[in-house]
Amino acid sequence: MQMPDGLPAEIDLSRPSAARVYDYFLGGAHNFEIDRQLAEQIAAMTPNLAATMRAGREFLRRAVRTLLDAGIDQFLDIGSGIPTVGNVHEVAQAANPKARVVYVDIDPVAVAHSRELLAGDELTGVIHGDLREPERILAGARDLGLLDFGRPLGILLAGVVHFVPDADRPGDVLATLRAAAAPGSHLVISHSTFEDQPQEMLDAQRLSARTDTEITLRSRAEVTSFFGDWTLLEPGVVHMPLWRPDSPSDVDDHPERFGAFGGVARYDQPTA
Numbered sequence: 164m165q166m167p168d169g170l171p172a173e174i175d176l177s178r179p180s181a182a183r184v185y186d187y188f189l190g191g192a193h194n195f196e197i198d199r200q201l202a203e204q205i206a207a208m209t210p211n212l213a214a215t216m217r218a219g220r221e222f223l224r225r226a227v228r229t230l231l232d233a234g235i236d237q238f239l240d241i242g243s244g245i246p247t248v249g250n251v252h253e254v255a256q257a258a259n260p261k262a263r264v265v266y267v268d269i270d271p272v273a274v275a276h277s278r279e280l281l282a283g284d285e286l287t288g289v290i291h292g293d294l295r296e297p298e299r300i301l302a303g304a305r306d307l308g309l310l311d312f313g314r315p316l317g318i319l320l321a322g323v324v325h326f327v328p329d330a331d332r333p334g335d336v337l338a339t340l341r342a343a344a345a346p347g348s349h350l351v352i353s354h355s356t357f358e359d360q361p362q363e364m365l366d367a368q369r370l371s372a373r374t375d376t377e378i379t380l381r382s383r384a385e386v387t388s389f390f391g392d393w394t395l396l397e398p399g400v401v402h403m404p405l406w407r408p409d410s411p412s413d414v415d416d417h418p419e420r421f422g423a424f425g426g427v428a429r430y431d432q433p434t435a
């Protein structure tokens with residue numbers, strides 16, 4: 164297959180990529196025919212999935228604002244995806260022009276587009292990294308010199324931990340990330356679930372096996388465990404639209420239909 168101009172040679176265009184399928188659902192332009200075919204197939208099985216992805220972006224925006232209100236001015240966004248409207252650095256820098264953001268993604272297309280978009284922005288950085296190798300991500304972030312791990316940090320894991328199968332020990336991955344953060348840091352997670360889901364949603368999620376990044380659906384209890392002993396902010400781990408909606412009217416009659424839990428926790432200074 165011909166490689167489109169300007170994209171890294173390591174991109175595998177013979178398989179759809181989760182980042183590009185997601186970009187298509189969000190109305191982005193950074194996707195190829197193979198991604199659109201899979202996206203259309205998923206959409207035909209579950210017309211709700213595009214709305215789910217938008218609900219995920221909305222949850223992330225509300226969570227980032229909450230962190231900004233708590234004084235967080237530096238963010239490590241892992242599984243950041245292909246840049247689209249309302250990126251984390253845009254939300255953060257609108258509230259605090261000095262906010263710093265390091266984006267990390269496993270997908271070379273997402274990384275290439277992020278680098279292009281952020282060229283010349285000295286407060287943001289991009290790392291090609293794998294959440295399953297958190298030490299490498301942390302080392303890469305330290306090398307960039309943008310984040311100060313001695314100060315409170317916002318760790319964002321929106322729609323990405325479900326790409327880490329149980330065999331790759333997501334609990335250990337999370338523990339490594341939490342251990343690198345200073346008191347006052349916050350952790351944001353959204354994660355697909357099988358709880359309260361109709362069969363067609365479960366079938367559609369199974370199509371993710373065709374990408375390099377298959378999804379593992381998890382229970383509320385499993386998602387909650389990823390926050391470790393950090394203090395969960397109200398209202399806890401809930402279906403995404405129920406997490407601090409901007410207005411009660413924004414909450415769908417069936418918030419469970421978006422198929423994912425969201426939550427935010429804070430690392431409180433351990434008392435002696």
Ligand SMILES: C[S@@+](CC[C@H](N)C(=O)[O-])C[C@H]1O[C@@H](n2cnc3c(N)ncnc32)[C@H](O)[C@@H]1O
Pocket residue numbers: 181182185219220223241242243244245267268269270273292293294295320321322323326327376
């Ligand atoms: C559903 S998108 C979420 C994008 C963004 N965080 C958001 O909420 O809008 C998931 C992203 O995670 C990335 N991803 C999947 N597995 C990953 C891994 N092991 N390490 C880093 N990124 C990963 C995909 O490439 C994709 O860009």
